[in-house]
Amino acid sequence: MKTKYKIDRKIEIKSSTANLSLVRDFVKKAAKDSGFNDETIGKIILAVDEACTNVIKHAYHYSNDGDIKIRAVFDKSKFKVIITDHGEPFNAKEIPEPNLQEYHRLKKVGGLGMFLMRKLMDEINYSTGNKTFNKVTLVKYLK
Amino acid sequence: MAEFNVNKHEVGSVNVLDLKGYLDAHTAPELEREFNKLIDDRKYKVVVNFKDLNYISSAGLGVFMAYVETMRENKGDIKFSNLKQDVYNIFDLLGFPMLYEFYEDESEAIKNFNEQNKD
Known part of the structure; x- marks a missing residue:
């Protein structure tokens, strides 16, 4: 396939948590080939794992037969991972950043993944296309 | 599929x-089972x-987070030891060091439990 990007790879998985390790391996290789160091690769892997876990949980409600597409693109020092699903629309950007003290006190477990994604990546963008798909784009710049 | 397992042993x-x-989200239920046991x-x-x-x-x-309160309400706790730096960094990002004890080595964590018992 012709692409204007230096790296442009795709993987498609079923919405099972059993496939998270496949996603991590896919992202690890793409980030490594883009030139990131091990520490940053670790951050990208975790952010993508959290994003896919959110899709499995919120868009597909742990049903195993949904589709999740993951595309990794690298060009001009910008590494993007785009995760698309056709599950139930969920508006991730409405989830507020948690106050961590309150979080521990209330034993609130959900939302931590979103918090980590924001901490680990440089940019996160969400879009929902006419309520037919959810798309989250995670960006990390190679410094 | 990711490999994960839990081994349990008792020291006192x-x-x-x-x-x-x-x-991860796939293997966490296995750890939950151990805590329930x-x-x-x-x-x-x-x-x-x-x-x-x-x-x-x-x-x-x-x-x-889901189990620590039950342990503390019953005069116990969950203490952590021997974390690799990058694993510790995730705990740190989420504010765990304010609320949990971390030790370099398992024996120090056990010792701390035993010292608490003397009080």
């Missing part, structure tokens, strides 16, 4: 969980040894 009244492999057996003093754990996501961290 302290229960040590040795975690190995990858702790501990609670069924009324064993509330827990040290989690991370020596062989390579990876943790928020699903794994959530397990400790």
